[in-house]
Structure formats: structure tokens, C-alpha cells
Amino acid sequence: MTFNKQSNFYEKVLDKEEIFNGKVFSVEKAKVELMDGSISSREMVFHHGGACILAIDADRNIYLVKQYRISVKQDLLEIPAGKLEKGEDHFSCAKRELYEELGMTAKNWSLLSEFFPTPGYCSERIKIYLARNLTIGENKLDPGEFLEVKKIHLTEALKMIKNKQIVDSKTMIAILLADQILREDENIFEQ
Known part of the structure; x- marks a missing residue:
């Protein structure tokens, strides 16, 4: 039951x-x-589920990836994300994907939220992490993975959601949550 x-x-x-x-x-x-x-x-x-990461620097720039999604037949701007590998927890997946897709590591991590993207028929649970105090390196994409990294100010990303330039649900949720958190705690980068 x-x-x-x-x-x-x-x-x-x-x-x-x-x-x-x-x-x-x-x-x-x-x-x-x-x-x-x-x-x-x-x-x-x-x-199995997945994890996604809103990587944000002290100037409130966020890092998105632009990639083609065959299921919707278009390029999408998204936060880095990935599927859980066998035996992997959500946080380990988030750290791995941040490094693979952006070539970054983060000193500070926070769990922003978790959600079910399509609970009417799918069990997938995604956890959204906020990554701060970033160290930037070179990405290590998986074979067959093609993407372009975009650095966008949080204010511009909010406008892009409103203008339907960012239409990926996990990305929209993460940006809106991060904006709310930063409004409530402007000193978050000093922690």
C-alpha cells in the first residue's frame, strides 16, 4: 500500500x-x-533522483550551463545538475556535478530545498544546493556532454525568468529561493 x-x-x-x-x-x-x-x-x-547546484559568487553572479535538450528540442539555460550514481548521496552528486560541469569547488554549501519535479507519475526527488566561496578551475565534462558556461548576475537571471528565457523548473526554483535568502541575509557570504 x-x-x-x-x-x-x-x-x-x-x-x-x-x-x-x-x-x-x-x-x-x-x-x-x-x-x-x-x-x-x-x-x-x-x-534514482538527482542534485542541482546554484553556484553564486560574492558579487551575486550565478553560473549556468547552456545545453541542448533533445526531449524539448531546444537549448536551455540551467544550473549544473546530475543524476545520482548507484550508492551516491545527493550532496556527493552535487559536489561531483559542480566540478564536472563548471570546474568549480565550493567552500560553503547549503541545502536550499528539495522537490519532486513531476510527482503525478515519477518518483524523482531533486535536492537543490547553494554553493558559495567558489574556486574556479577547468570543467571535466562526461563523454558526450556538450555545454557552454554562462556567468549571469542574479538580478539579470530573475529578469530572464520573467521574460521566459530561463524555463527549466529546477533552475527557476533555485534562483527564486536564492534571491529570497539573499534578501533576508545580505551577509551570507561572510559566513
């Missing part, structure tokens, strides 16, 4: 079948009994 102890809502899984099992995710089709006793079906994607 899928049950959230904080909720009175539930669905009881009566039967399930694996449809696909790949490197990144698997897909199941399930027959479920709803709270009212009716029967329905669910198609679910099970994903």
Missing part, C-alpha cells in the same frame, strides 16, 4: 507490472484500489 502517514489519502496497489527497466529509470504499470473502493490504473516512473 502506498501510504503517507501525514495524509488520509492512499491508493492500494493490487497488481503491478514492470514495462521498462533502463539505466536512468524504470516504468511500471499498476492496478490500484482508490479510497472509495474504485479501481484505476497508474503508470509510474521510478527514478
Whole structure:
């Protein structure tokens, strides 16, 4: 039974079948009994999860990557992010991706938030980290990974969200959260 102890809502899984099992995710089709006793079906994607990083310097510049995303057939501006490798925790994934995509390390890390991008059918959980006091080096991209690093002031990034130039959800969430945190604590870079 899928049950959230904080909720009175539930669905009881009566039967399930694996449809696909790949490197990144698997897909199941399930027959479920709803709270009212009716029967329905669910198609679910099970994903290991991921981490993303808003790297920000003391001048409030953030570092984004521009890359082509075949699923939406366009280039997107995104914060660095990656999928969890087997046995890897979210924070280790974030540090690895910051180094691979931007060639950076950070002295100070904060967990900004975590979210489910598409909970209607997918289990993926993404944790968003704020990386500060950056050391910049040379990126170490994975084979087959092509991207361009963009340094953009936080104020400009906020305008880009409003103007629909930044449309990636994890990036929008991270930028908006970071802006709120910086409004509340202007001395965050001195910590």
C-alpha cells in the first residue's frame, strides 16, 4: 500500500507490472484500489533522483550551463545538475556535478530545498544546493556532454525568468529561493 502517514489519502496497489527497466529509470504499470473502493490504473516512473547546484559568487553572479535538450528540442539555460550514481548521496552528486560541469569547488554549501519535479507519475526527488566561496578551475565534462558556461548576475537571471528565457523548473526554483535568502541575509557570504 502506498501510504503517507501525514495524509488520509492512499491508493492500494493490487497488481503491478514492470514495462521498462533502463539505466536512468524504470516504468511500471499498476492496478490500484482508490479510497472509495474504485479501481484505476497508474503508470509510474521510478527514478534514482538527482542534485542541482546554484553556484553564486560574492558579487551575486550565478553560473549556468547552456545545453541542448533533445526531449524539448531546444537549448536551455540551467544550473549544473546530475543524476545520482548507484550508492551516491545527493550532496556527493552535487559536489561531483559542480566540478564536472563548471570546474568549480565550493567552500560553503547549503541545502536550499528539495522537490519532486513531476510527482503525478515519477518518483524523482531533486535536492537543490547553494554553493558559495567558489574556486574556479577547468570543467571535466562526461563523454558526450556538450555545454557552454554562462556567468549571469542574479538580478539579470530573475529578469530572464520573467521574460521566459530561463524555463527549466529546477533552475527557476533555485534562483527564486536564492534571491529570497539573499534578501533576508545580505551577509551570507561572510559566513
